[in-house]
Structure formats: structure tokens, C-alpha cells
Amino acid sequence: METTPFILPFTIGLLFISCFLVIIIGIWISSLSRIDKSRIIHSILTKKSWFAIREIVMESLLHRKIFRKNPVLGYMHMSLAFGWFLLIVVGHIEACNHYQTFSVPAYMAIFMRYFVTEPSTTLSGKILSASMDLLLLFVLSGVVLAYYKRANSRLFGMKKTTQLKLGDRIALISLWLIFPLRFLAESVSAGIHHNGSIISHPTGELLASIFPVHSFEMPLWWAYSGALGLFFFALPVSRYMHIPVEVVLIFLRNYGIKVQKRIGGYSRIQVYSCSRCGICLDSCQMSHAAIKDTQSVYILKHIRNKNLTDEKLFNCLLCGRCQPDCPVGLELNNLRITQRIESTKEYNSSYEYLKNGKIAVSPQTEVIYFAGCMTHLTPAIIKSVKEIFAVAGVKYWFMDEEKTACCGRPLMQVGQYEAAKKLIEHNRMQILSSGVKKIVVSCPICYKVFNEDYALPGIRVMHHSEYLLELMADKRLPINKLPLRVVYHDPCELGRGSSIYHQPRLLLDEYVELIPIKNEKKTALCCGGSLANIKIQMNERNQIRDTALDEYLAYQPDLLATACPLCKKTFTKSNKLPIHDIAEIVYMAILNKMDIEINISTQIEKANADKNLRF
Amino acid sequence: MKHIVIIGGGIAGIETACALTDAGHWVTVIEKDSQLGGKLNNWSYLFPDFTPTEKITVELQAKCRDKDFSILTSTEISTILRKDGKFNIETSSDQKLEADAVVVATGYELFDAHRKEEYGYKIYDHVITSADLEELLKPGGDLTVAAGKYPKRIAFVHCVGSRDEKSGNHYCSKVCCITGVKQAIELKMRLPDAEIFCFYMDLRMYGKHFEELYREAQEKYDIQFIRGRLSEASEKIDKSLLIKSEDTLSGRPLKMNVDLMVLLVGMEAGKGTANAAKACGIGCEESGFLKTTDTFLKSNFSEQEGIFLAGSCTAPMSVNDTILHARSAAMEVKHWLSKR
Numbered sequence: 008m009e010t011t012p013f014i015l016p017f018t019i020g021l022l023f024i025s026c027f028l029v030i031i032i033g034i035w036i037s038s039l040s041r042i043d044k045s046r047i048i049h050s051i052l053t054k055k056s057w058f059a060i061r062e063i064v065m066e067s068l069l070h071r072k073i074f075r076k077n078p079v080l081g082y083m084h085m086s087l088a089f090g091w092f093l094l095i096v097v098g099h100i101e102a103c104n105h106y107q108t109f110s111v112p113a114y115m116a117i118f119m120r121y122f123v124t125e126p127s128t129t130l131s132g133k134i135l136s137a138s139m140d141l142l143l144l145f146v147l148s149g150v151v152l153a154y155y156k157r158a159n160s161r162l163f164g165m166k167k168t169t170q171l172k173l174g175d176r177i178a179l180i181s182l183w184l185i186f187p188l189r190f191l192a193e194s195v196s197a198g199i200h201h202n203g204s205i206i207s208h209p210t211g212e213l214l215a216s217i218f219p220v221h222s223f224e225m226p227l228w229w230a231y232s233g234a235l236g237l238f239f240f241a242l243p244v245s246r247y248m249h250i251p252v253e254v255v256l257i258f259l260r261n262y263g264i265k266v267q268k269r270i271g272g273y274s275r276i277q278v279y280s281c282s283r284c285g286i287c288l289d290s291c292q293m294s295h296a297a298i299k300d301t302q303s304v305y306i307l308k309h310i311r312n313k314n315l316t317d318e319k320l321f322n323c324l325l326c327g328r329c330q331p332d333c334p335v336g337l338e339l340n341n342l343r344i345t346q347r348i349e350s351t352k353e354y355n356s357s358y359e360y361l362k363n364g365k366i367a368v369s370p371q372t373e374v375i376y377f378a379g380c381m382t383h384l385t386p387a388i389i390k391s392v393k394e395i396f397a398v399a400g401v402k403y404w405f406m407d408e409e410k411t412a413c414c415g416r417p418l419m420q421v422g423q424y425e426a427a428k429k430l431i432e433h434n435r436m437q438i439l440s441s442g443v444k445k446i447v448v449s450c451p452i453c454y455k456v457f458n459e460d461y462a463l464p465g466i467r468v469m470h471h472s473e474y475l476l477e478l479m480a481d482k483r484l485p486i487n488k489l490p491l492r493v494v495y496h497d498p499c500e501l502g503r504g505s506s507i508y509h510q511p512r513l514l515l516d517e518y519v520e521l522i523p524i525k526n527e528k529k530t531a532l533c534c535g536g537s538l539a540n541i542k543i544q545m546n547e548r549n550q551i552r553d554t555a556l557d558e559y560l561a562y563q564p565d566l567l568a569t570a571c572p573l574c575k576k577t578f579t580k581s582n583k584l585p586i587h588d589i590a591e592i593v594y595m596a597i598l599n600k601m602d603i604e605i606n607i608s609t610q611i612e613k614a615n616a617d618k619n620l621r622f
Numbered sequence: 623m624k625h626i627v628i629i630g631g632g633i634a635g636i637e638t639a640c641a642l643t644d645a646g647h648w649v650t651v652i653e654k655d656s657q658l659g660g661k662l663n664n665w666s667y668l669f670p671d672f673t674p675t676e677k678i679t680v681e682l683q684a685k686c687r688d689k690d691f692s693i694l695t696s697t698e699i700s701t702i703l704r705k706d707g708k709f710n711i712e713t714s715s716d717q718k719l720e721a722d723a724v725v726v727a728t729g730y731e732l733f734d735a736h737r738k739e740e741y742g743y744k745i746y747d748h749v750i751t752s753a754d755l756e757e758l759l760k761p762g763g764d765l766t767v768a769a770g771k772y773p774k775r776i777a778f779v780h781c782v783g784s785r786d787e788k789s790g791n792h793y794c795s796k797v798c799c800i801t802g803v804k805q806a807i808e809l810k811m812r813l814p815d816a817e818i819f820c821f822y823m824d825l826r827m828y829g830k831h832f833e834e835l836y837r838e839a840q841e842k843y844d845i846q847f848i849r850g851r852l853s854e855a856s857e858k859i860d861k862s863l864l865i866k867s868e869d870t871l872s873g874r875p876l877k878m879n880v881d882l883m884v885l886l887v888g889m890e891a892g893k894g895t896a897n898a899a900k901a902c903g904i905g906c907e908e909s910g911f912l913k914t915t916d917t918f919l920k921s922n923f924s925e926q927e928g929i930f931l932a933g934s935c936t937a938p939m940s941v942n943d944t945i946l947h948a949r950s951a952a953m954e955v956k957h958w959l960s961k962r
């Protein structure tokens with residue numbers, strides 16, 4: 008087969024990047040845990056692989072998720088990814104067709120228009136070369152949009168776009184040049200040989216009539232090959248690493264692999280899969296407090312560049328608002344926690360004072376009630392839960408009445424994993440030795456850690472909103488609808504963190520008039536009070552809180568409901584809107600109903616109790 | 623004759639009004655409550671020397687009668703417009719007034735103790751504020767916590783809603799430390815068997831006789847001062863309270879059972895002052911208290927020419943300081959009017 012020196016930059020680049028990828032991905036996969044490796048082995052020949060391939064087509068090539076968020080941005084990503092993919096595939100078919108063999112080297116397909124000097128004569132050849140022209144046009148339209156996006160990102164529905172480093176700059180420029188150069192080189196060759204197809208032919212003829220195209224041909228093909236080679240060499244140090252790595256990520260994710268508490272091959276793969284599309288910037292409420300450099304995209308970039316500071320790593324609410332928006336589906340919260348654990352010098356507490364005494368719980372006990380440290384700071388919630396339990400006749404053991412060990416999650420969020428494990432173990436032993444099969448918690452922070460990091464076989468963990476709903480369904484709670492318009496604020500750890508969206512709403516629906524709002528459930532706002540952010544200033548927290556409150560105030564509710572003591576405390580500080588936990592509201596409604604049903608003398612007593620809950 | 627409108631009829635407002643009437647001006651006091659006197663009406667005996675508040679209010683009332691200035695109670699201002707060097711004022715009861723100068727003397731409001739929910743105000747039966755206690759300390763006030771039972775152990779909690787980033791107030795309310803000392807002594811005199819503890823961060827005994835009173839509280843009345851901020855309280859079945867704190871002097875966590883807890887609530891500028899500031903178009907500090915143009919020499923001047931400030935709407939202050947600040951406001955108004 009023919010050859011020419013200008014194929015060298017491309018061929019060497021391709022060789023380099025292939026070796027590099029095989030080695031680096033090999034290292035990552037070999038550093039997975041034994042369990043994860045066996046997951047791969049057991050899944051590879053199942054339909055999970057098929058799901059992965061389907062996902063790769065839908066997300067890596069077609070970019071469906073970005074499309075949904077913003078069609079223009081989606082088109083840009085799709086034309087570049089899917090268009091380029093088709094150019095490679097169809098180009099290869101074209102070359103196979105032309106040379107009538109299946110063993111065509113890559114460069115022959117890529118530079119075919121240089122080597123083929125006569126026009127295609129067969130019908131299949133004509134169709135293929137026309138498609139190649141159209142595909143190149145499709146990719147070029149994406150490149151034009153990309154130029155435009157750099158200059159002006161409004162059109163793409165994004166307020167900010169990410170900033171570039173040297174490796175990225177080289178890769179970006181070579182990527183931007185590849186397709187225009189290919190177009191010019193192919194057109195010029197077409198002009199010289201009077202071949203080409205529907206677009207390259209007329210363009211070539213036009214160029215040939217104006218310029219001395221003979222002297223341009225070689226430099227253009229060299230430049231095209233050079234741009235490709237440069238792109239391959241810059242790939243490992245650029246964000247475009249996400250293109251190959253995301254494919255691996257999708258397979259592993261479909262095999263059930265998850266980010267662990269410690270950094271490993273899979274968390275690296277996640278980090279490298281970030282395309283720096285910047286979509287996660289838009290949903291982050293930290294920008295309401297003018298904090299603009301600590302969002303997920305930057306953290307992942309700094310991890311890659313090995314220049315992450317604690318200042319940035321710990322300046323995040325772990326609200327998880329950015330996570331559902333990430334088109335790559337990265338586990339942004341867990342990645343950040345993993346990184347925090349990595350960068351935390353262990354806090355040396357032995358917690359020796361925690362004594363695992365024998366727990367004597369009455370055999371009739373239905374549930375354990377665990378209020379949590381935060382709820383101890385909002386005693387109205389504890390009081391309401393206790394009163395509701397009394398009304399429903401629930402037999403419970405108040406595990407942390409005298410306040411015992413913390414649930415461990417706040418420590419975990421700030422990277423104190425070893426310390427958290429000690430607390431977890433202590434509480435776990437207490438729960439297990441009580442023999443009770445249900446534990447009700449009032450704080451979403453506790454709820455999440457009990458569910459995810461406590462091994463409690465056979466024990467059901469419930470947030471009080473779930474449990475109260477169950478009591479109501481079992482007709483153990485009276486129902487009474489109060490004439491109050493209520494906005495429900497999803498707590499981050501309960502909503503996005505634990506997917507409890509419906510139970511609190513179903514419960515509230517029975518007791519008040521619930522107003523649907525724009526930012527709820529997955530896109531719910533964070534109150535700003537998160538314990539996970541240890542770098543933020545109080546006034547910045549207040550700004551985040553007030554922006555959220557202003558949004559709620561626009562619905563003119565009588566009160567704001569939530570299901571988290573921390574959200575309650577955070578919002579209470581602002582004094583703009585009364586805020587109550589769901590348990591307080593249920594208790595209020597029940598009291599109110601009993602007032603009507605019971606005689607007048609008790610009414611006065613209850614009225615005092617009402618006052619206690621301050622409506 | 624020049625006409626001066628004073629917004630707020632607490633001691634600051636009354637004192638300014640009296641001084642300006644003496645100077646030969648015509649004065650109108652606009653008070654949103656049904657009576658004059660402000661917070662003073664709620665207190666029993668005043669620190670630092672246990673003067674019965676009534677003694678002061680009676681004297682103030684007599685002065686008001688003597689001086690003969692106009693008083694509009696249960697009234698607020700709705701708008702103030704400046705026109706040809708005069709202020710055109712419209713009130714909530716649709717009266718129209720024309721004034722040559724305005725004095726804002728709208729005072730403060732008590733910190734709402736609900737906002738510090740961890741202390742259980744209105745959730746636990748035996749948690750009260752210092753303002754509630756003033757009511758109980760009036761002659762005939764009932765100090766029992768349950769039928770016929772007097773509290774045996776009492777805790778005072780300092781800085782509730784002051785010096786506390788979490789409540790959003792960074793400043794010190796200045797009078798609550800000494801109020802706590804005064805009330806602790808009064809309680810001890812009424813309930814000699816009770817043990818009394820004050821939980822403080824540090825004690826601000828800034829005024830004349832304050833430090834002496836504090837020493838007396840320790841030596842003569844055996845009141846114990848514990849340095850440490852209370853973290854939380856919980857209620858037991860018998861309605862007594864379990865409080866948690868840290869003794870920062872000995873560095874030990876501390877748990878204690880008490881029968882009554884008194885929250886020394888701080889001062890906030892409050893809605894009354896915010897409304898007046900808005901109507902007058904004058905600025906507030908970050909704390910919410912009204913901005914003066916100079917800390918030293920112009921502590922009665924607002925950002926608007928012709929609008930003056932008097933009393934605790936500019937910063938937390940005691941009755942004494944309020945009276946002095948009000949008199950200086952009157953002097954500044956008089957001087958300013960004479961130059962026009």
C-alpha cells in the first residue's frame with residue numbers, strides 16, 4: 008500500500024495514546040478491590056454489558072442528558088462526539104470498500120482522500136464519500152458552536168464556563184483545528200484531482216480556481232496529521248481524557264461498582280471522566296454567596312492536577328445539588344468525601360469513655376427512637392414526637408434521651424472516617440443488643456448514616472416522617488387538616504441524599520395544604536446550614552439561606568415545613584417565615600382536633616400547649 | 623415657635639421632649655403603644671441600686687404633665703416628606719403634622735428567645751426570660767414552679783441572643799449581665815434556700831456600682847458564677863431541667879439539674895426602629911441599630927439633616943445612659959434650630 012511521511016505524526020500519536028490508555032486503565036482496574044474485580048468477572052458476559060453499551064451510545068455519543076438540559080449544548084456535544092465517531096467508522100468502511108480488503112491500516116482510512124486520485128465510480132463508493140462529506144459538515148457545525156461557546160456561553164444556558172490550563176489549551180486548539188484542516192486538505196486534493204464529493208468537489212474546484220492549490224496540498228495534509236498527533240499527545244494531560252475513560256466508567260458502573268471511602272482505581276476513573284462541561288456550576292448555591300471556585304468541576308480538576316487545597320475541598324455544603332445535573336453521572340458527593348478522608352490527618356480520639364453497657368429494653372418495645380445531636384438543639388421536635396407516640400400508643404426506647412454518641416455522619420462528612428467508625432460501632436452494638444427491629448430517627452443526617460454505614464441486618468431504619476405516615480396509615484393517628492398553606496423544604500440528606508421525597512409530602516397532605524414549588528425534590532434548595540462545610544463564613548451561609556427563603560416567600564406560604572432539625576435551626580435564624588418540622592405540624596393538627604372533640608376544661612390546657620409550640 | 627416631632631415615647635423620647643419644651647419649643651411625641659414609658663413599664667426594680675421603677679415613672683409622668691407637650695399614643699408615622707426645609711408627616715391615624723425637626727427615639731426590642739430553641743423557651747415549662755422574671759419579681763409575683771413548691775436550683779444564662787453568631791447578633795447587649803446579677807440577688811432575697819448559678823462568657827460590669835454589686839452577689843448572697851456557655855437543655859419527667867455546658871475555667875463538661883432557668887435575653891433594634899428608619903430614610907448598622915454620623919462628636923446625628931437620634935435605638939444602653947443621650951439630643955436639636 009502507498010504511504011507518505013506526513014502520516015507519521017498521526018501514527019506515532021495513535022500508537023502513543025493506545026499504549027498509554029491500555030497501561031493506565033490496566034493500572035486502575037488492577038487496583039480495584041477483590042470484590043469489585045469479581046463483580047467485573049461475573050458481569051462481563053451478562054446483559055449488564057449490553058446496558059453499558061446502550062448507555063455509551065446514549066450518553067457518550069448522543070449526549071442525551073445534556074440535550075435535555077439544553078438542546079444547543081447537547082447538539083454541540085453530539086455533533087463532535089457522534090459525528091467524529093461516525094467519521095471514523097464510515098471512513099473505515101469507505102477505505103475497506105475502496106481497497107476491497109478488510110485489513111486497512113488506520114492512516115489509510117484517515118488520509119484516504121490524499122491517496123485516492125481518481126473519482127469514485129461505484130455507487131457504494133459515491134454514497135460513502137457523500138456521507139463522509141456530510142458527516143464532516145456535521146462535525147464542523149459542532150466546532151463552530153464550540154468556538155462560539157468559548158466566546159459567549161449565554162446561548163448554552165450556562166452562566167459560567169471553565170478556565171483552561173496549558174495541556175487543555177493545546178488539546179483544545181488541536182481539536183478545533185483537526186476538522187477545518189481536514190476539510191481544507193480534502194477539498195484542495197479534490198480540486199487538484201477533480202474528484203471529491205458533494206461538498207469537497209465544489210469547494211475544491213472553487214479553491215483551485217483562486218489559489219495555487221498544488222503548493223498548499225502537502226502543508227495542509229501535514230498540518231492535519233500534525234493536529235491529530237498533537238491531540239493524541241495532549242490527551243493524557245487534558246480534559247479530553249474523559250472521552251476514553253468515560254467508556255470504562257460506564258461499564259464498571261453497570262457492573263455495580265461504587266466509589267469507596269478510600270481513594271482507589273474507580274474513584275480515579277470517576278475523576279478522569281469529568282468532561283468539565285461546567286453544568287454542575289449552575290446548580291451550586293455557593294455562588295449565591297459569591298463562592299465561585301470550589302464547585303465539583305474545580306475539585307475534580309485540582310485532584311487531577313494535584314493542586315487541591317483544603318480551603319477548596321472543605322468549602323462545599325455536600326448538598327448534592329450538582330450531582331443529578333452531572334451528565335456523566337459522577338458520584339460527586341462521595342468523591343469529595345473520599346478526598347476529604349484522604350486529606351484529613353486523623354483526629355486522635357479513642358472515645359474510651361463510650362461504654363458498651365448491657366441494654367435492658369422492655370420486650371414490648373416497638374421502636375427505638377434516636378433523636379440525634381441536632382434534634383437535641385430543637386427540643387420542640389423531640390417533644391412533638393414524644394407526644395405523637397403517646398397519642399398513638401407507641402412503645403419506644405429513647406436511645407439518646409441523655410444524649411449518647413453522635414451518629415458519626417458529621418465526622419464522616421469532614422473526613423474523620425476513623426473517628427466516625429468508632430462512634431458507629433458503639434451505636435451499632437447498642438441497637439443490636441436491644442433486640443428491637445425498628446429504629447426511628449428525627450435527623451436526616453443520622454438517617455443517612457444509619458442506612459448506609461451501619462450494618463444493621465433485619466432492622467428497619469425510618470425517618471420520623473416515614474414512621475408517622477405508617478402510623479397514620481395504620482389509623483393510629485387522628486387526621487385533621489389545618490387551613491394552612493405550607494411549602495415543604497426537602498432536607499438535602501433526606502431528599503437527594505436518601506431519596507425520601509414522597510413520604511413527608513403524603514403526610515403533610517393530610518394535615519395541611521401543601522403548595523408545590525419549582526425547586527423541589529431533586530432540585531430542592533439547600534438551607535445553607537450544612538455541617539459539611541467547615542470553611543464557609545456565617546454571612547455567606549446567611550446569603551444562601553436568604554436566597555432560598557426569598558424563593559419560598561414568593562409562594563406566600565403561612566409556614567415553611569421541613570423534616571430536619573438543622574434546616575429548621577438555619578431558617579429560624581432569619582425570622583422571615585415561621586418554620587416547623589413535620590412532626591411539630593402533625594402534633595399541632597392532632598392537638599387541634601382533640602380540642603374540638605374533648606370538653607372545654609381540657610381545651611384551656613391544650614391551648615397552653617399550643618402556645619408552647621408557637622404558631 | 624418651632625415644632626419638633628419625636629418618634630417613640632420611652633424614657634428617651636420623654637426626656638428629649640421635656641428638655642425641648644423647656645427650651646421653648648413646641649413638641650409632639652408619637653408613641654405606638656397605648657401609654658408612654660417604653661420598656662420601663664415592665665421592670666420592677668432597677669439596677670444598680672434597686673430603685674423601684676415606679677419612682678422613675680411617676681416622676682416622668684409628673685414632668686410630662688408639667689411640660690405640656692402633645693402626645694399621640696397608639697400612633698405610628700406612615701410617611702415623612704421633606705418640603706421647603708420642613709418635614710410633612712402623616713400618621714397611621716391620618717393626622718398631618720408639619721415639623722422643623724424630627725427625633726427618633728424608638729428604643730429596642732427584646733430578643734425572641736424562641737430563636738434559641740435549644741434552651742427550650744415555651745417548650746419546657748420552667749424556662750423563662752429575664753423580662754418574664756421582672757414581672758414575677760414585682761410585689762406579689764408568684765415564684766412557685768409547682769403547687770406550693772419553690773425552685774431549689776436556679777440557673778441564669780447570659781448572652782441569650784447576644785454575642786452569638788448563631789443568633790445573628792454579634793454585639794453585646796450591655797445591660798443583661800448586670801440585670802442577671804440584680805435578679806439573682808432579688809431571687810436569693812426572696813428564696814434564701816435556693817442555689818443560684820450564672821453561666822456567663824465574661825461579665826460586663828461596666829457601670830458605676832456594677833462591680834460592687836457583682837462582688838456582693840458572690841460574697842453576701844453566695845451566687846455562683848460559672849464560666850461557660852450553655853449548649854442545650856432538656857426537660858425531665860418531673861419538669862426539672864438538665865442543662866449541659868462546659869466549665870471553661872476548669873475545662874470540664876458540666877451537667878446540672880435545675881428547677882428554673884432564666885434566659886438573659888439581649889436587645890435588638892427591632893421592628894419599631896426599623897420601620898421608623900425606613901420612613902425617615904436613615905441608615906442602620908449591620909446590627910440593626912441606627913447609624914450615627916460620628917461615634918464621638920455626633921452620636922445624636924442621623925444621616926439626614928434635621929433628623930436626630932436619642933436613646934437605645936442607637937445602641938444598647940441603660941436608663942441612665944439613655945437619659946443622658948436624650949438630653950444631648952435635645953441640645954443638638956436646639957442648637958441646630960437656632961442656626962436656621
Ligand SMILES: Cc1cc2nc3c(=O)[nH]c(=O)nc-3n(C[C@H](O)[C@H](O)[C@H](O)COP(=O)(O)OP(=O)(O)OC[C@H]3O[C@@H](n4cnc5c(N)ncnc54)[C@H](O)[C@@H]3O)c2cc1C
Nearest residue numbers: 630632633634654660661668669729730894933934940941
Ligand atoms: C430585662 C431588662 C432589664 C433592664 N433593667 C434595667 C435596669 O434595671 N436599669 C437600667 O438602667 N436599665 C435597664 N434596662 C435597660 C432599659 O430598659 C433601657 O435603657 C431603656 O428602656 C431605654 O429606653 P428607650 O426610650 O431608649 O427605649 P424603649 O424603652 O424601648 O422605648 C421606646 C419606645 O418607642 C416606641 N416605639 C418604637 N418604635 C416606634 C415607632 N415606629 N413609632 C412610634 N413609637 C415607637 C416603643 O413603643 C417604646 O415605647 C433593662 C433592659 C432589659 C432588657
Ligand code: SF4
Nearest residue numbers: 281283284285287333
Ligand atoms: S462534574 Fe459532571 S457536571 Fe461537573 S463539569 Fe464534570 S462532567 Fe460536567
Ligand code: SF4
Nearest residue numbers: 291323324326327329
Ligand atoms: S455539593 Fe452543593 S455546595 Fe457542593 S459543589 Fe455541589 S452544589 Fe455546590
Ligand code: SF4
Nearest residue numbers: 781784794795798799
Ligand atoms: S451584657 Fe453580659 S449577658 Fe449581656 S450580652 Fe453582654 S456579656 Fe452577654
